[in-house]
Amino acid sequence: MTKPEAAIVDGPPTTSDLEPVPGTDAITPVTRIGKFKIPTDVLRAYTMVFALIAIWIYFHFSTGQIFLESRNFSNLMRQTSVTGVLAVGMLMVIVTAQIDLSIGSIVGLAGGIAAIAQGWWGYGLVPSLAAGIAVAIVIGAAQGSLTAYLNIPAFIVTLGGLLAWRGVILGLSRGETVPLRLQSFKSIGQNYVDPRAGWILAALAIAAVVWMTIARNRARRRHHLEVPGLGQTALRMALPAAVILWFIYTMNSYEGVPIPVIILIAIALAGAFLTQNTTFGRYLYAIGGNPDAARLSGINIRKHILAVFCIMGGLAGVASIIYTARVGSASPDAGTLLELDAIAACVIGGTSLMGGRGTVFGAILGALIMASLDNGMSLMRVQPYSQMIIKGAILVAAVGLDMAGRNRS
Amino acid sequence: MTRLETPDPELQNSFLEMRNITKSFPGVRALDGVSLALRPGEIHALVGENGAGKSTLMKVLGGVYPHPQYGGEIFISGTEQKFSSVRDAEKAGIAVIYQELSLVREMTVGENIFLGREPRRFGVIRWEELYRRARELLLDLNLQIDPHVAIRSLGIGQQQLVEIAKALSHNASILVLDEPTAALTDSEVETLFVILNKLRDRGVGMIYISHKLNEVLRISDQISVLRDGKTVGTNPTSAWTEPRIIASMVGREVGDIFPVMDHEQGEVVFAVENFSVSDPVITGKKLVDNVSFSVKRGEVLGIAGLMGAGRSDLLMAIFGAHAGRVSGEIQLGGRRIQIRNPADAIRQGIGFVTEDRKRFGLVLDQTILNNMTLAGLRRISGRFVTSVDAESAAGEQAMKELRVKANSVFTISGTLSGGNQQKVVLAKWLLTNPRVLFLDEPTRGIDVGAKQEIYAQINKLARSGLALVLVSSELPEVLGLSDRVLVLHEGRVTGEFSREVATPEQVMACATGHVNRGGLGAPIDQGAVAQARVGRERSL
Numbered sequence: 023m024t025k026p027e028a029a030i031v032d033g034p035p036t037t038s039d040l041e042p043v044p045g046t047d048a049i050t051p052v053t054r055i056g057k058f059k060i061p062t063d064v065l066r067a068y069t070m071v072f073a074l075i076a077i078w079i080y081f082h083f084s085t086g087q088i089f090l091e092s093r094n095f096s097n098l099m100r101q102t103s104v105t106g107v108l109a110v111g112m113l114m115v116i117v118t119a120q121i122d123l124s125i126g127s128i129v130g131l132a133g134g135i136a137a138i139a140q141g142w143w144g145y146g147l148v149p150s151l152a153a154g155i156a157v158a159i160v161i162g163a164a165q166g167s168l169t170a171y172l173n174i175p176a177f178i179v180t181l182g183g184l185l186a187w188r189g190v191i192l193g194l195s196r197g198e199t200v201p202l203r204l205q206s207f208k209s210i211g212q213n214y215v216d217p218r219a220g221w222i223l224a225a226l227a228i229a230a231v232v233w234m235t236i237a238r239n240r241a242r243r244r245h246h247l248e249v250p251g252l253g254q255t256a257l258r259m260a261l262p263a264a265v266i267l268w269f270i271y272t273m274n275s276y277e278g279v280p281i282p283v284i285i286l287i288a289i290a291l292a293g294a295f296l297t298q299n300t301t302f303g304r305y306l307y308a309i310g311g312n313p314d315a316a317r318l319s320g321i322n323i324r325k326h327i328l329a330v331f332c333i334m335g336g337l338a339g340v341a342s343i344i345y346t347a348r349v350g351s352a353s354p355d356a357g358t359l360l361e362l363d364a365i366a367a368c369v370i371g372g373t374s375l376m377g378g379r380g381t382v383f384g385a386i387l388g389a390l391i392m393a394s395l396d397n398g399m400s401l402m403r404v405q406p407y408s409q410m411i412i413k414g415a416i417l418v419a420a421v422g423l424d425m426a427g428r429n430r431s
Numbered sequence: 432m433t434r435l436e437t438p439d440p441e442l443q444n445s446f447l448e449m450r451n452i453t454k455s456f457p458g459v460r461a462l463d464g465v466s467l468a469l470r471p472g473e474i475h476a477l478v479g480e481n482g483a484g485k486s487t488l489m490k491v492l493g494g495v496y497p498h499p500q501y502g503g504e505i506f507i508s509g510t511e512q513k514f515s516s517v518r519d520a521e522k523a524g525i526a527v528i529y530q531e532l533s534l535v536r537e538m539t540v541g542e543n544i545f546l547g548r549e550p551r552r553f554g555v556i557r558w559e560e561l562y563r564r565a566r567e568l569l570l571d572l573n574l575q576i577d578p579h580v581a582i583r584s585l586g587i588g589q590q591q592l593v594e595i596a597k598a599l600s601h602n603a604s605i606l607v608l609d610e611p612t613a614a615l616t617d618s619e620v621e622t623l624f625v626i627l628n629k630l631r632d633r634g635v636g637m638i639y640i641s642h643k644l645n646e647v648l649r650i651s652d653q654i655s656v657l658r659d660g661k662t663v664g665t666n667p668t669s670a671w672t673e674p675r676i677i678a679s680m681v682g683r684e685v686g687d688i689f690p691v692m693d694h695e696q697g698e699v700v701f702a703v704e705n706f707s708v709s710d711p712v713i714t715g716k717k718l719v720d721n722v723s724f725s726v727k728r729g730e731v732l733g734i735a736g737l738m739g740a741g742r743s744d745l746l747m748a749i750f751g752a753h754a755g756r757v758s759g760e761i762q763l764g765g766r767r768i769q770i771r772n773p774a775d776a777i778r779q780g781i782g783f784v785t786e787d788r789k790r791f792g793l794v795l796d797q798t799i800l801n802n803m804t805l806a807g808l809r810r811i812s813g814r815f816v817t818s819v820d821a822e823s824a825a826g827e828q829a830m831k832e833l834r835v836k837a838n839s840v841f842t843i844s845g846t847l848s849g850g851n852q853q854k855v856v857l858a859k860w861l862l863t864n865p866r867v868l869f870l871d872e873p874t875r876g877i878d879v880g881a882k883q884e885i886y887a888q889i890n891k892l893a894r895s896g897l898a899l900v901l902v903s904s905e906l907p908e909v910l911g912l913s914d915r916v917l918v919l920h921e922g923r924v925t926g927e928f929s930r931e932v933a934t935p936e937q938v939m940a941c942a943t944g945h946v947n948r949g950g951l952g953a954p955i956d957q958g959a960v961a962q963a964r965v966g967r968e969r970s971l
Contacts, residue, residue: 241819241820244820244823245823245827245839245840247839247841299816299817300815300816300817301808301809301812301813301814301815301817302815304801304805304808304817305808307794307797307801308794308797308801308805311794311795311796311797312790312793312794312795314790314791315790315791315792315793315794315805316794316805317752317773318750318752318773318783318785318791318792318806319773319777319805319806319859320772320773320774320776320777320778320806321774321805322772322774378794378796378797379796
């Protein structure tokens with residue numbers, strides 16, 4: 023059972039020969055693989071993509087070609103959605119050099135409240151969902167305030183939360199599992215969008231890719247940067263387009279794109295936009311990268327940390343809705359250990375726990391890798407205890423490789 | 432100093448001898464052939480401006496820079512020593528007590544003294560013996576300190592004495608003290624001196640680094656003055672006077688790197704009145720004490736002073752970024768303003784090129800562009816949604832104007848040389864469109880070429896009508912660039928000079944607190960600025 027591990031360990035070497043030569047400035051870090059030189063950051067971004075593909079191919083053939091079959095693949099994507107949504111929030115938390123250990127418990131509490139609201143209190147769909155998400159946001163705000171304004175380390179605040187919020191839902195639900203009464207609630211986790219809508223989405227996404235590639239080239243030209251040639255530009259459009267078409271085709275060959283996956287994609291795009299294209303996102307990276315410099319540049323660090331915990335809470339609320347809807351009921355122990363999956367997803371996706379580094383894309387990729395390991399090993403009927411050992415080993419190995427690459431540079 | 436044969440009668444009794452020590456850093460020659468001899472039972476004071484090479488010399492002696500990394504020879508009692516680590520130096524009997532004490536605050540006095548060398552039997556620490564020996568050591572120095580109390584509960588002065596006890600427990604025969612009195616009260620200084628005299632009687636040789644010339648003259652037997660990495664004079668203390676020391680410290684030629692530039696000055700843009708900053712850690716201590724100054728449009732105000740004079744504290748506090756309690760009034764454009772945090776300061780039009788660019792200035796992981804736009808991001812890029820185009824346009828222009836050498840604005844700032852990093856920090860603040868710009872040590876640790884470029888920028892900015900406040904430890908830099916120089920000593924203004932009358936000697940006299948003594952006639956209070964014009968020419 024060492025094969026899946028090897029898929030990552032055998033990734034391309036991340037040796038980077040960055041030597042600041044006095045006098046000559048600005049050297050782009052470059053990694054050599056055989057005769058090829060690849061900018062190190064590009065390599066780092068794609069290492070995990072290759073690792074993911076390798077894992078998928080391995081599982082596909084060792085499960086008698088079930089793994090990538092449309093039905094299982096659809097299932098895999100749905101499994102990814104909860105961890106993925108949480109990972110987007112966790113990414114922002116970790117980028118500011120904080121941590122949130124309580125989100126598993128928040129998922130349990132928020133999902134429980136939403137279920138109780140519709141089951142016991144007779145709320146409609148929207149008020150039930152709103153109740154669950156609102157509770158999660160309030161908890162995020164409370165934990166964020168304690169961290170940012172009372173200077174209690176986030177590790178401690180959210181470790182307390184991990185215990186306390188689990189206790190709250192145990193008390194509220196009196197230990198019972200609350201079934202979902204509303205079919206509309208369940209459909210959020212269990213239904214699919216119409217295949218035709220899927221194709222329309224695919225068309226829109228491809229149009230967006232084409233437009234963005236052209237815009238990017240124009241921008242590069244404006245800033246006198248090297249503009250990729252026609253062939254490369256075409257490849258940059260064709261490759262994502264092919265992935266999108268394949269994705270929608272696979273989903274549609276089963277039942278269509280699952281609704282949780284649509285939610286995940288929407289949240290990931292919003293998260294990517296927020297972190298990459300707004301002043302807010304830029305400040306988060308600055309705060310994590312060098313808090314002193316950020317503070318002296320006029321950034322209100324406390325306010326941003328509070329905001330990040332609120333966002334994390336909100337996303338935990340959304341994840342709790344998907345989770346509860348998919349299961350069809352809210353049990354008091356729902357979401358246990360999800361915080362660790364989210365943190366692992368971020369870290370595998372290249373996020374630095376020291377803050378200042380990481381992308382939403384990487385975090386989603388990490389979530390996919392984690393979910394793929396779960397799904398694939400279950401299909402292979404690997405014993406749960408071995409699954410835990412292998413996942414743990416892979417997490418440590420992935421970070422170890424990254425650190426080794428970084429230390430050398 | 433030219434003795435080369437080892438069996439030399441004079442060397443027999445100078446048991447430490449450093450010969451021709453050289454040490455270079457990229458772009459800088461920190462030590463350029465320094466020699467120093469120390470006899471047993473002698474206190475040898477080392478004085479010089481910031482950056483003269485004192486600390487570097489002591490790091491060579493202490494083994495911080497291991498053997499082949501420096502040039503020259505070190506002899507102890509006639510045997511050549513090649514330390515490859517701090518441990519080696521300790522074994523040879525050298526103990527260095529740095530300004531930042533190296534005690535573990537949460538541990539007891541006894542634990543600290545024997546840290547790493549605890550008396551033990553079969554690997555088990557013998558606490559009774561440890562504390563017995565610690566008590567003996569302390570009593571030996573006449574120190575009334577209980578070895579069982581935690582370091583944290585002691586005052587800074589007592590901590591210093593514990594550090595000395597620790598050094599002696601190593602059987603150190605050579606003790607280096609780097610600014611030992613910087614944080615001490617007068618009575619603590621007296622206690623320290625009693626102990627140093629006692630150690631001298633026992634034959635311990637001491638190297639005493641200090642900016643406080645009156646203390647140096649009181650305690651030392653020999654004084655060496657360092658300047659620009661060279662020894663400019665070693666004499667018995669009786670042969671020195673404060674003015675002579677000062678003259679040796681500064682007596683270098685400013686040269687032509689500072690094009691004398693008369694800036695056209697306008698009205699007063701920025702003023703600070705009765706500004707005080709208290710120490711956030713030590714209650715009752717003031718880091719800045721009742722300072723007032725003003726800057727005009729197009730003027731460069733230099734702030735001179737030695738380490739710990741409160742220059743950076745003053746700027747940090749004005750900028751709303753100081754942890755200590757702040758009082759006083761700030762005026763900008765004739766209007767009284769309130770600054771509670773750096774965001775307020777930036778909004779009002781204050782820019783601050785902070786010292787230590789790696790710690791306070793840059794997010795090293797990020798691109799040049801992200802760093803350049805960080806402080807003025809909302810102004811340059813948009814309130815919420817950022818625009819790469821708008822940012823790159825601003826960044827590329829700044830890069831061109833400041834001549835940052837890099838492939839593009841998307842180069843990671845951590846890969847740049849010091850000079851280029853400094854230019855990025857400067858660009859960051861210029862992109863906030865300031866009316867007043869503070870520059871704290873803008874040329875520290877960068878090579879001469881980059882320095883000159885920064886100087887040219889400062890002159891250009893002044894000409895464009897910006898008001899500048901320049902803090903620098905390099906006296907020639909302050910004198911060469913400033914239209915007016917304010918001198919701080921222990922948080923107070925001890926002198927103010929206009930460019931025409933400022934001489935390095937006068938400024939240094941004020942900076943060392945040597946005021947109205949020794950016949951230099953340096954002015955003390957701000958009202959006395961005009962008096963500085965007593966027909967004294969710049970004696971460069």
